[in-house]
Amino acid sequence: MYIAILGRQPNLSLAELERLYGSEATQPFGNHAALITTDQLDIQTLGGTVKAGRIVGEFTGTWPDISRKLVSYYLQLWRGHTGKITLGLSGYGHVATAAQLQKTGLVLKQKLRQRGTSLRLIPNKEAALSSAVSHHNKLGLSEHKVELLIVRHGATTIIAESTGAQNITDLAARDQQRPRRDARVGMLPPKLAQIIINLTAGQRAPQPEPAPWLLDPFCGTGVLLQEAALLGYNIQGTDIEPRMVAYSQENLDWLFAKKRLTREVALAVGDATTFTWNQPIDLVACETYLGQPFSAIPSEQKRKAVQKTCNTIISNFLKNLHPQLQPGTTLCIAIPAWRRSFTDHVPYFYQLPLVHHLQELGYEQLALQHADTTRLMYARDNQVVARQLLLLRPQR
Numbered sequence: 001m002y003i004a005i006l007g008r009q010p011n012l013s014l015a016e017l018e019r020l021y022g023s024e025a026t027q028p029f030g031n032h033a034a035l036i037t038t039d040q041l042d043i044q045t046l047g048g049t050v051k052a053g054r055i056v057g058e059f060t061g062t063w064p065d066i067s068r069k070l071v072s073y074y075l076q077l078w079r080g081h082t083g084k085i086t087l088g089l090s091g092y093g094h095v096a097t098a099a100q101l102q103k104t105g106l107v108l109k110q111k112l113r114q115r116g117t118s119l120r121l122i123p124n125k126e127a128a129l130s131s132a133v134s135h136h137n138k139l140g141l142s143e144h145k146v147e148l149l150i151v152r153h154g155a156t157t158i159i160a161e162s163t164g165a166q167n168i169t170d171l172a173a174r175d176q177q178r179p180r181r182d183a184r185v186g187m188l189p190p191k192l193a194q195i196i197i198n199l200t201a202g203q204r205a206p207q208p209e210p211a212p213w214l215l216d217p218f219c220g221t222g223v224l225l226q227e228a229a230l231l232g233y234n235i236q237g238t239d240i241e242p243r244m245v246a247y248s249q250e251n252l253d254w255l256f257a258k259k260r261l262t263r264e265v266a267l268a269v270g271d272a273t274t275f276t277w278n279q280p281i282d283l284v285a286c287e288t289y290l291g292q293p294f295s296a297i298p299s300e301q302k303r304k305a306v307q308k309t310c311n312t313i314i315s316n317f318l319k320n321l322h323p324q325l326q327p328g329t330t331l332c333i334a335i336p337a338w339r340r341s342f343t344d345h346v347p348y349f350y351q352l353p354l355v356h357h358l359q360e361l362g363y364e365q366l367a368l369q370h371a372d373t374t375r376l377m378y379a380r381d382n383q384v385v386a387r388q389l390l391l392l393r394p395q396r
């Protein structure tokens with residue numbers, strides 16, 4: 001059994017896990033973690049999980065009790081160990097303060113030293129080490145580099161040994177080192193691309209042979225296609241702008257050479273409201289047209305004009321796509337939604353009208369048990385234009 005520490009948009013992270021592992025195998029644990037019943041969980045394929053670990057214990061009781069048990073367990077396990085052990089302690093759900101966790105680590109370090117074992121303790125600035133610190137120290141990636149994820153919810157505290165944090169170096173390289181980027185079409189973060197693909201894919205792993213074909217009809221510079229190729233899909237991408245299709249090609253060539261990937265790729269210039277794509281279309285995942293970017297809240301008139309344009313393009317795309325899909329094909333599409341104000345206590349977003357007319361367009365929205373699929377919003381705190389993820393299936 002694993003515990004997953006959810007990213008900054010927990011509803012999205014939970015939805016991704018539930019789609020991949022199923023509702024029964026996914027149990028939310030407080031607001032920032034989920035328990036996953038599985039014997040394998042590869043964090044590098046998950047966009048919404050920042051750390052994951054194999055559960056080694058479950059406790060009730062106060063922190064001093066738990067701390068004593070931890071020290072005694074690892075003292076027993078590591079006594080006589082030759083070579084240095086690196087240890088990080090990360091507390092979630094207000095299980096203990098950074099100082100309390102540090103103290104536990106120091107007690108263990110001292111007791112181990114008396115028994116001839118050397119321990120390097122990663123200092124805690126906060127109760128939880130950042131995923132950057134965990135990643136750079138390679139915590140969870142070998143037997144001698146251990147991070148304990150200590151997560152409290154209600155009266156229960158779970159302890160897990162991390163199996164790794166998100167590889168932020170590789171994610172950043174995929175995002176920033178690719179030859180072609182374009183601020184005007186937006187910068188889809190690779191992590192969000194992974195979430196979109198996993199939401200569409202659901203419980204497909206392990207990948208059947210031949211690999212399924214994933215379609216992105218608004219491929220832009222190809223972030224989503226890159227992530228899909230890395231996750232094992234053959235990819236079909238189209239965009240109305242020839243320049244974007246050329247950018248996708250260049251970026252994919254770069255990625256395939258760097259990662260020594262071989263996948264089938266089909267790219268073409270095409271208007272998503274009229275284009276006929278190659279078959280098979282096994283999955284559809286895309287970031288659609290988001291309208292013009294805004295750095296400040298636009299006037300109502302301006303917002304309504306952009307909303308109308310986006311609504312027309314995306315509705316026509318969905319209508320065009322519908323007869324080209326096999327029954328049961330799933331789609332996850334990111335569409336725009338606009339923040340009402342930066343002073344709202346709970347952010348409110350104006351959605352596209354089509355969200356309320358999906359049935360008329362021939363689609364049903366998939367529901368999940370643990371995550372609200374009508375509110376799969378991704379927006380940084382300073383962003384006006386949010387991406388709303390729609391998880392759809394054609395109705396027959």
Ligand SMILES: C[S@@+](CC[C@H](N)C(=O)[O-])C[C@H]1O[C@@H](n2cnc3c(N)ncnc32)[C@H](O)[C@@H]1O
Binds near residue numbers: 219221272
């Ligand atoms: C938000 S961007 C997608 C960016 C993309 N995720 C990336 O990795 O760069 C939307 C893309 O939709 C394209 N687009 C706009 N209207 C379109 C249409 N009717 N058919 C196909 N593509 C369209 C734009 O050229 C743009 O590249």
